[in-house]
Amino acid sequence: MAEKVLMKGNEAIAEAAIMAGCRHFFGYPITPQTEVAAYMAKRMPKMGGTYLQAESEIAAINMVYGASSAGVRAMTSSSSPGISLKSEGLSYMAGSDLPAVLVNIQRGGPGLGGIRPSQSDYFQATRSSGHGDFHMIVLAPNNVQEMFDLTVEAFELADQYRMTAMILGDGMLGQVMEPVDISRGEAASNVTKDWALTGTKGQRKRNVINSLYLEAEELEMLNLKRFEKYADVEKIARTDNYLTEDAEVIIVAYGICARIARNAINEARKKGIKAGLIRPVTLWPFPKNQLKTAAEKAKAFVVVEMSMGQMIQDVELSIRCSRPVHLCSRTGGMVPTPEAVLEAIENAAQAERS
Template identity: 65%
Template sequence: MTDKVLMKGNEAIAEAAIQAGCRFYFGYPITPQTEIAAYMAKRMPKISGTFLQAESEIAAINMVYGVASAGKRVMTSSSSPGISLKSEGISYIAGCDLPALIVNVQRGGPGLGGIQPSQSDYFQATRGGGHGDYHVIALAPASVQEMADLTFKGFDLADIYRTPVMILADGTMGQMMEPVKMKDYTPPDINKDWAVTGTKMMREHNIINSLCLDPESLEISNFKRYEKYKTICEKEAMCEEYLTNDADIVIAAFGIAARVSKNAVNEARANGLKVGMIRPITLWPFPKDAFERAAEKAKAFISVELSMGQMIEDVSLAVRCRKPVYLCNRAGGMIPSPEQVLAKINEIANMSNSK
């Protein structure tokens, strides 16, 4: 027998957050991520934490902004339309260089859209999302275990780099149950001497503020932030490579799309085709190196997405358009089947054979 338990992806995020030392959760319910809030509502009062259902998403993200300013681990979660509402606050949090964890369990859009799984907030997550020059670190779990692992990781990255971090999941990842084991976790030792915690008349005031009317100073703060982003890009890009060594065709897919694609890759291999997959775990920073390496050997790439084709732009940039990149997708809450992905693989394989 095993000591693992079955958890929904949403619950795994909530439990991992608590074990990572997060004691402040602010949110507003929306399918398909409501289990995160429900779990927090149950657990937080028992561990002297704060669960608060705000009057709106905008209120919730600004409560996150407040707690982050005080230097405590804090999170919120929502789904696509709710994240759009939170975007103003996320921009402020980024502008103040504050650590916070934001979870987006995506659903189909645009607008209020539907409630079924989607990956169509990729642009929003990887380009910042709100106004101004900023990024959030975007993490893309592809299993319930990773929903937990990347929550720990997300809080650490947020603290280390003083930046908002987003977990970009989807309805399937949130709703499915799989075995999960929480890791033994010790938080990194980080001195948050910038936090507004009261001076006790012992030090200068700390000021957390994103307003800066002097353009020279504002430019300097932007330059400084982008130095930090450079380090993040150099050090933190993560991906999983699956059978890419000898691959003629390389699939790019994250989250549920990677799970579906794995079936297709295995099937294609069984049919004698050299197919592999690169699964970005960080969407920003994008794991460019893995794609560049694969492009030396591969004849073509296929981006498999639950969107009209968003990550495909990063794949094309990463391989610098040296190799063709094709799209295999569903949208609006539909999920590509392994058969659809396999058909695309076969189509591309036949194309390159006939050349």
């Protein structure tokens, strides 16, 4: 029988990381993700691991850089302003092709903003997580069980592709408590890390972890090779769909907004409006092929997000603007209501009839 435990989303992430074989956590407290660090502070020493509260977010990401260079599974977590401070280290890790897991439990912004939930770091996660040409894998859970499951998967994908994998949640998912099946969390790395800095022991050439290349031709070659890898990563793009088989109005939402959208879709169906949901589970790579296919039947799209409109651009690009795309959003820590989403569905359906 499955072992279920009542956990906060933040706690589920931390427990999943431990069960995935992470024994090195470096962080810095910031609401609304502090429970991740607090949980690690209690559990990691008992597991024979390392918990270290760094002097800053900048220090934390560079500690992850060092631990990952040694071939171990390492992780850090923060919230929106803290992720910005980590951006230089994230770029260095990408330039060194190092695997790690990064957690962002988003809060409202810009600036210090507020501690309520937000999705306004979408651009940062999928486009501008640091300087230079690189990507991170970005996974978007929408319940506490997925906070657990996707964290385990994040470590596996990070090792497989030698990339940073991000869990992109929000303050609401981080704080909500739900039953979690933790029985499927064991996942040790089976990837051979012959590039790691483990000491030569006189048996091999020394390894070098580096992101500095002064010869332009060499750096170009490395970037081109890295983007060949990114093209391979595109195959992991996936969605979770709800009532899309006959949907004429398709909602696109991730995270907590997807849960709100499902309620609105059910009410729309009662009113005779054929609405459905496409929930991107991977935000990078974005599931553009799935959306392009959906656009062949759907008449309109409604994007629901807690920002001024960021993911909507990827939706429009994916379908090449072949269908109208409407935005239903709140920002600054405000959460869309099912009633507001239902109204957006009704307006989109009405616009297609007129």
